[in-house]
Amino acid sequence: MPQTLKKEFYEATTLQIAKKLLGTYLIHESPEGKTIGRIVETEAYLTDDAACHASRGMTKRNEMMFGEPGHAYIYFIYGMYHCFNVVTAKKGIGEAVLIRALEPVTGIDLMRERRPTVKKEKDLCNGPAKLVLAMGMHKNLNGVILDKKPLYLLDHTAFGAKSPSTKDIVATTRIGITQDAHLPYRFYLKDNPHVSKKL
DNA sequence: AAACGGATGGGCT
DNA sequence: GCCCATCCGTTTG
Numbered sequence A: 001m002p003q004t005l006k007k008e009f010y011e012a013t014t015l016q017i018a019k020k021l022l023g024t025y026l027i028h029e030s031p032e033g034k035t036i037g038r039i040v041e042t043e044a045y046l047t048d049d050a051a052c053h054a055s056r057g058m059t060k061r062n063e064m065m066f067g068e069p070g071h072a073y074i075y076f077i078y079g080m081y082h083c084f085n086v087v088t089a090k091k092g093i094g095e096a097v098l099i100r101a102l103e104p105v106t107g108i109d110l111m112r113e114r115r116p117t118v119k120k121e122k123d124l125c126n127g128p129a130k131l132v133l134a135m136g137m138h139k140n141l142n143g144v145i146l147d148k149k150p151l152y153l154l155d156h157t158a159f160g161a162k163s164p165s166t167k168d169i170v171a172t173t174r175i176g177i178t179q180d181a182h183l184p185y186r187f188y189l190k191d192n193p194h195v196s197k198k199l
Numbered sequence B: 001a002a003a004c005g006g007a008t009g010g011g012c013t
Numbered sequence C: 001g002c003c004c005a006t007c008c009g010t011t012t013g
Helices: A012-022 A108-114 A126-135
Strands: A026-031 A034-043 A072-077 A080-088 A098-106 A151-154 A169-172 A188-190
Touching: A012 A034, A012 A098, A026 A098, A034 A108, A034 A126, A080 A126, A098 A108, A098 A126, A098 A188, A108 A126
Parallel strands: none
Antiparallel strands: A026 A034, A026 A151, A034 A098, A034 A188, A072 A080, A080 A098, A169 A188
């Protein structure tokens, strides 16, 4: 029986949670319909890591990162995109996991309507801003709890897939950052075609 | 297939 | 003013 990810799921380090989120499912029930994607790529952002928005203290932009674990942190970037994170550390710390890629599972026609220029299914959600568009997420979901409608996470059993084992997970450097760029804080499912960039 | 640059606007080192 | 956890179409090799 699939479970939504609850408080206990987040009783772990941010790096552990970034790996544990691989193979779980993100569900968005929007007015246009339901879309579901399997998480296949994540990045961890720690509070003492210069690439992390929270590393220089709380601001209006990043305040949700300092909230309770299991909530959404959605930020605006490059003048036209949004990216979606799962808040991980205890309230007041400021850590999160960026969701970088999904394997489309349900509502693929709706994802295509939302991203009409995309030709191949594997290009629908293979990037942090692409998946936000395909899933129909918006800044108004910033700060929502991720265990109920309209936005929630289901564990890896939800669609009968096996839980990824350690040897299926690749750890490597994060994408698009300049500070602390050497840290191996990106994780993805080996051999999954929906990952944004391989080694 | 890789590299490059333009789009576009909020936040602040 | 400059930077930015991006994307995409175009150019280059």
